[in-house]
Amino acid sequence: MTTTTKKPLSDIEIANKATMKPILEIAENAQIPLDAVEQYGRFKAKIDTSKISGEATAKVVLVTAISPTPAGEGKSTVTIGLADALHQLDKRVMVALREPSLGPVMGVKGGATGGGYAQVLPMEQINLHFNGDFHAITTANNALSALIDNHIHQGNALNIDPRRIVWKRVLDLNDRALRHVTVGLGGPMQGVPREDGFDITVASEIMAIFCLATSLKDLKQRLARIVIGYTYDRNPVTVGDLQVEGALALILKEAMNPNLVQTIEGTPALIHGGPFANIAHGCNSITATQTARKLADIVVTEAGFGSDLGAEKFLNIKAREAGFKPSAVVIVATIRALKMHGGVAKANLVEENVDALKQGIANLAQHVANVRNFGLEPVIALNRFITDSEQELKAVLQWAAANEVRIARTNVWEEGGKGGIELAEKVLEVIEQPNTFHHLYDLQETVEQKLTKIVQQVYGGAGVQLTDAAKKQLAVIEKNGWDTLPICMAKTQYSLSDQPSLVGRPTDFVVTIREILPKLGAGFLVCLTGDIMTMPGLPKQPAALNMDVAEDGSALGLF
Template sequence: MTTTKKLTDLQIASQAEMKLITEIAESAQIPLDAIEQYGRYKAKIDTTKISGSALGKVVLVTATSPTPAGEGKSTITVGLSDALKQLDQKVIVALREPSLGPVMGVKGGATGGGYSQVVPMEEINLHFTGDLHAITSANNALAALIDNHIHQGNELQIDPRRIIWKRVLDINDRSLRNIVVGLGGPMQGVPREDGFDITVASEIMAIFCLATSLENLKERLANIVIGYTYMKEPVFVRDLKVEGALTLLLKDAFKPNLVQTIEGTPALIHGGPFANIAHGCNSIIATQTARNLADIVVTEAGFGADLGAEKFMNIKARQGGFAPDAVVVVTTIRALKMHGGVTKTNLSEENVEALINGIPNLEKHIQTIREFGIEPVVALNRFVTDSEAELITILNWAHANNVRISRTNVWEEGGKGGLELAQQVLEILEEPQNFAPLYKTTDSIEEKINAVVQRVYGGEGVQFTDQAKKQMAQIEQFDWDDLPICMAKTQYSLSDNPKQLGRPQGFTIIVREVIPKLGAGFLVCLTGDIMTMPGLPKEPAALRMDVTEDGQALGLF
């Protein structure tokens, strides 16, 4: 079980004996002429030079609703891949790239933990190969080109009041949510209201992760709606004729990144959309590349099954043309006790009653995966504070409800601590599944939203604001309604109220906006008080970070 940390994640990662990236490429049967090295331990992959066609099976790792206690989804994802490798499986792990927002804020990185990490951890969590910077640059280049077009005569008759394209920054900065640009006189542009989103919530990030080729990337960029004319007609990137320039800025970033786990399992890390705002999955091109090279691809989707997993099923799998072959739901006794009413400071105390009260949250996420026609396995991430009575309680519950469950200890033991889970996953991969998305794209917008709210969240229904109703009418007017939906919702609750933990009942989801993202190929539905530009906490993680005189990072988890 996970013990009190003697070493930090950063210290463990810095002591790892990494293999040269050329060795990792060779182990994954990637031709050396297909990799572009970024130093000794990172590389880009030219997917046009990959000839493999294994079409490996996809294992999706999701979790219960996140709590401050931590669930360890990325840690389990990495540990499971290492365990499968120990069982002589040809496996690649495919993850998202970390955003500097959580890294410098509160959540932390996205490289796993303990002895189940991808490395070089420090570089991956900071600037990595520059992909997020390229996406930021492309996004803001488009914003600059829009404002320049208006300043230079506005041939397209873009209404400055109806521009929906925002600038982005890959850091949490609440002060930039609402701004005014173009102040200072005629030579400084046309004054208008604007705002910033975080980079990982941008449509270009979503496009980057859903595009299947460089040509498809350019086509999707051309389809972005940037705003509307004075006559309320949509304006697209193709009208500005800048999709080629944006693709040029992204062409190198679009190549998947190859790194390794501490145990030397090949890892593809590419793209990083948030799951509470965007669709929360790594790039299709990285997942498909991994499928072409390995028999099993272990990947994750952000936050709980109500967010990342739902979007993996309804958006990524649909657009990528593949289905998950197995699903792992990660949870901890600590997290379930928080859902049962225990505060973070009291989690070390045995509390079977609170655990029982929190299990319904796990039960709902299992039910959600079953709604998609897949039978999941629960990965119980062990902690030293878990009592025997608590452990017996959850194992008995799983047995009584025909739920597969596996105790894991990958933080402390690496792949060895996930062998039982790996065996169960292999059993599931031999069984037929009946995967199907929850709705047809031809269903009405309201029907699609209700399908998610009722079958995934467990809510009673949906209430639309007047603004959302107007936007839905406009979307239907332009025949854009034949698209999947991407719900933007708090990650902390199945409802849109972050304070309602556990398994709330009888709630209604408030949809305040419905925004067309035609390049990404979905409609974003903003619910509750969800923000597309987060803020920093009172004591951000950045306060604990430093660097030594010889360049060694300190305080990075």
């Protein structure tokens, strides 16, 4: 007699089998006034923040991770599972997440709605077009490009040098062929020819502004500050000079309201904005986080990739702008990923290898140190896999005990909130204790001082060096008085350094800054390192090859 092993359900199969509550019920349970809810179908809504009263007093729990690997860590899954676990413990909790970008959805990473039994729903709609926010951001960005080219075509009253326009068009897809393009060809009626290019929408400065703006007034002021290029005399030209910030804000007006959805277990979730963390600042909107802080006692949120990217920017940029301090930080790790940081190939991860695991724990140690450098105490969420051996588990637990770090075994993918109870209990211990949270650098420090602190205290490197191009850009930044802005590093997510191949915990490396781009509307300086691209390309086998739609209209192949 033969037996067959039942194949586990995929994420989308689990999502499709889940029973969702009407969004008005979710809103009522979250004590959101009915007149603040604008329904987008039965299971999604936008929330009119002007009708949400009260102070933003909830404690913020930030979820970050070790340096990501192809083995996967499950940061969004743990974020959602932790919120569900707190909900099971009868805490007034909301989860605040970023919106997925179609670039990674159709590329290699897939969606960003969690996994297994720790997901936000409706998974299919959130991962695709959701409530249209990204389309609004894309439209506003490209409307500005059209207005710039029209201004030049109609006489160029602002004396804009077409060779020095820094504003690019955007598209929310990975399309390497659009990185460098030429526009305006075809004769005088088609505009003025010039070189241009496309970024992915989530790298747009308007995306960053969207996520950092605190009101429509603030939105317009930030839009007006965007530098679109320079005159023939090398003076900066802004959106305010073009006098189109009002039109751009009008395009974004509806999108500025955060989106309300739910987890599989009915925990309310606000999902809003989605800047990449390896290019931009990697956090959901301040509007969503602060709205959740008015409605709940605990807000669980996440920042992209590891603590060296998303968490560093969350703590140095978002928390500074919003004026709050986190109460706890969760670092997601897996034994599989730690073994990869110890040199094990992905194909061999099912084999026990305690020596490689111990070597890979060095990466986790750096992320723990990063959190503590900000005056916060971390909790490690050890995301369990069936292939983890008892000896490997014992090694991680012993390391955590020796270094006095709280650690909790989690299994939210398989068990939902129940699998995150231990983690939730340890998080509750931490948020009840005072902390000494502080920003890593002062804004009045020089740009090179800020960069050096990030590289030395967060990446564990020796220092920074600027290319000649970056030095020239820095001179312009200092001349215009923009050097007091915070730093937004654009760096590979795969390594603590700027070299993707240096996994684990590299030391004595120097990070090369090849460009420094002022983003006055967002309010930070983007420092580009390595070969990081603001318009990614598709992999050899993109996820889109496995996607389809069934006869009943349901999606196939999303993950």
